[in-house]
Amino acid sequence: MAMAERARRDGQPAYLLHTYPYRETSLVAEIYTRDTGRVALIARGARRPRSALRGVLMAFQPLLLAWSGKSELKTLYKAEWQGGYVPLRGLSLICGFYLNELLLKLLPREDPHEQLFEAYATALGQLPTAQDHAAVLRRFERVLLRELGYGLVLDHDVAGGHPIEPGARYRYVPERGPLPAREGGEQSGVELTGQTLIDMAVDHYADPRTVQQSKALMRALINHCLGQQTLHTRQLLRDLQQL
Numbered sequence: 001m002a003m004a005e006r007a008r009r010d011g012q013p014a015y016l017l018h019t020y021p022y023r024e025t026s027l028v029a030e031i032y033t034r035d036t037g038r039v040a041l042i043a044r045g046a047r048r049p050r051s052a053l054r055g056v057l058m059a060f061q062p063l064l065l066a067w068s069g070k071s072e073l074k075t076l077y078k079a080e081w082q083g084g085y086v087p088l089r090g091l092s093l094i095c096g097f098y099l100n101e102l103l104l105k106l107l108p109r110e111d112p113h114e115q116l117f118e119a120y121a122t123a124l125g126q127l128p129t130a131q132d133h134a135a136v137l138r139r140f141e142r143v144l145l146r147e148l149g150y151g152l153v154l155d156h157d158v159a160g161g162h163p164i165e166p167g168a169r170y171r172y173v174p175e176r177g178p179l180p181a182r183e184g185g186e187q188s189g190v191e192l193t194g195q196t197l198i199d200m201a202v203d204h205y206a207d208p209r210t211v212q213q214s215k216a217l218m219r220a221l222i223n224h225c226l227g228q229q230t231l232h233t234r235q236l237l238r239d240l241q242q243l
Helices: 002-007 090-106 114-129 133-147 194-201 208-226 232-241
Strands: 008-022 026-033 037-043 063-068 073-081 169-173 177-180 190-193
Touching: 008 037, 008 090, 008 114, 026 063, 026 114, 037 063, 090 114, 090 133, 090 208, 090 232, 114 133, 133 208, 169 194, 190 194, 190 208, 194 208
Parallel strands: 037 073
Antiparallel strands: 008 026, 008 063, 026 037, 063 073, 169 177, 169 190
């Protein structure tokens, strides 16, 4: 019974992250699910013009999926669209691809994170009408890092355990946290103010300095997790900002 349960999943809330061709008429769909995490599914015949899956397997839309299989590459046999969000366009669309790329490159397969799934769904709902895309991304990145085991320390310095002071300067060192910035002291990490750390702790991004410094911090922490991998959507966003 346990083996059969592992081999078959029904009614799984999910989102499509990426697809690529498989043989002549099929696709491999990289899927992010609430209960199973990231899985790869063969969508047989999905590239045929009359395939019912062509109009269902859409990125950034909530899906209900069923699949079977014991290997890493499983077989999709049912997909339902659950009614969706406003379509992503322009900068919102690129931000959506950025979220997907983070999940594809940082999440191991079949490692569920229900809170991260909910954070992803929330971000997709906010992006189409967001006045501040950066704030949406920072909130999601915080949850992602926490679920990966790199939860941010934002309320005290890790050297002495003292509460963060708004006017003080700190250097945030990956895998450690914020250290008081001293002249001639340690130069590693990202330099920022205590106010930025306090703002990030409550997801408040109204201060331009907080926006700039939080972006630099998150980039450094995510790069640390990525290792040698490159985020192509990050380069695209950088190029667009230079136009």
